[in-house]
Amino acid sequence: MYQSFPKDELGLLPPGQDPAVTRPSRLSRRAKSGIAAVSLAVIAFAGLKGFGGTEAKADAPPPANVTIAQPLQRDIVEWDDYVGRFEASQSVEIRPRVSGQLQSIHFKDGDVVQKGQLLFTIDQRPYLATLAEARARVASAQTALALANSEYARAARLVSDEAVSQEEVDSLAAAVRAASAGVAAAQAVVRQRALDLEFTNVRAPVTGRISDRRVDIGNLVAANESMLTTVLALDPIYFTFEGSEALYLKAQRARQQGEDAAQQVEIKLQDESGYDRTGRVDFTDNAIDPRSGTMRSRAVLSNADYFLAPGMFGNMRLTAGGTHKALLIPDAAVRTDQARKVVFVVAKDGTVAVRPVEPGPLVGGLRSIRSGLNADDRVVIQGVQFAAPGSKVNPRPGKIDPPAGFKPAARPVQSPAASQATLAQ
Known part of the structure; x- marks a missing residue:
């Protein structure tokens, strides 16, 4: 739409130009700018809509790759750890x-x-x-x-x-x-x-x-x-140690169940890596110390070469029971969820689920599981950080290698939990 402006009204025409020349009005330019903006909005909105009227969705990421394996089943024996001193x-x-x-x-x-x-x-x-x-x-x-x-x-x-x-x-x-x-x-x-x-x-x-x-x-x-x-008799030699009231009760319960009271012990010195010195518990005191709440006990072991001397410290492990079956998984597969321990398992359809478990002691780098896990569960052993409860994953089969080089032992497990365990092969 155009409009004529007389020269005497505007006084804007350059010399020699006809005052009847027309130009776009200021209002028409604003209208065109609004129409352009509306057009761009319509185009953008149309891009978000399909011909069928449904919203377009972004491409979902592919399922994460995780490695799964069934728990390793082995016979183990659990031990309680003590620190003691040798005596003549x-x-x-x-x-x-x-x-x-x-x-x-x-x-x-x-x-x-x-x-x-x-x-x-x-x-x-x-x-x-x-x-x-x-x-x-x-x-x-x-x-x-x-x-x-x-x-x-x-x-x-x-x-x-x-x-x-x-x-x-x-x-x-x-x-x-x-x-x-x-x-x-x-x-x-x-x-x-x-x-x-x-x-x-x-x-x-x-x-x-x-x-x-x-x-x-x-x-x-x-x-x-x-x-x-003075003369000190050193063969055999004694190893004295103190245990908590809970451990004393565990030993008493074991005796009530008809187990042999002569518990086997294995001892290592501070510069030794293996528990190569064996003996047996031959004495338990008649009262718990009211000041420390511990019970004093004593083990006896051979010292034919007189290598061990009174006053030396040693780390001792005492059989916390006999052989029993346990499920073993990598220690890294056990996660902490607030106040509980959990593992992630994968269903047949690839869905991740959480299993609260009660972990036991380590067995050569593998964590024993006392409860909460089944032998046929497919446990996530690698890529645990990518597994979220309820999410889909791409499971890949793996294998849990058993630890080697552990000695057999021979007694059942009682609570409280033992400090460590070894394989019974």
Whole structure:
């Protein structure tokens, strides 16, 4: 639409131009701009609509690739972990039983000595003299007894002739009995003096490793007081440890079920990687310590090479039961969902589902599962981060390799949970 503008009204025409020339009005340009905007909106809206009137959808991403496998079934034995200390099975302080001057030493410091081996000698001369005196007293008492017997026999022959009185005969009989007692007393003194002489030779009461001498030759030692040295019996050796009340109750429940009370133990030292030292529990204390709430126990094991020494620390595992079947999956397949442990399983249609589980101890890198999982479940073992509950995945078959190199064991599992487990092969 066009409109004429007189020259005198606008005064905008350049010189020589006809005032009747027409131009688009300002209103028509605005209308055209609005029509263009509406057209673009219609085109954009039409692009979002199909001919059928339905909305177009963006292409969905393809299902994530995950690796699945069925749990590995194996017989395992569970163990409880403890830390303890080695102790000598016997510890003896060597003290003299008689007093005197130390005359000789018959061992080297730190030697392994045998039971009955001579260790120290105390000056024997005073005890030889007292023994000789005691023997002389025995001879004197025997002479007095012989005289009393002779006098009694003579009086007994004369009593029938009424040459002696019955009272005198009875007195002589009493003298015989007194002389016999004197002989017995003198003989007892001889035995005592012989013992004192024997005690001048100080011998090892047990087989074990001896410490250093505490008294040098030439010193006077006092009976039952002076410390000469110590001997520790190290074969077998003890391993003492403390367990919680829960573990003590577990052992008691096992005994109620008729299991053998002699639980097997395996011990390793701080610089050892394997539990190569074996033994058995032979003692449990009679009360729980009220201060710590623990029960003290003891294991005994062989130490024929005397390698183990009292005071050494060791890590011990105690059988928490016997052999039982368990399901094993990679430890990375177990996820934490707030306060519970879960694994992801894939159904036949590729849908991911969540299974709350109760995990057990590790078995060579594989996590044992006590409950919540079935042997035929297809567990996501790789690509767990791509599995979401209810989503579709592209499962690929995998395999769980069993751990190797674990020793068999032989007892059932009780709660509470054990600290670790090994395969029973």
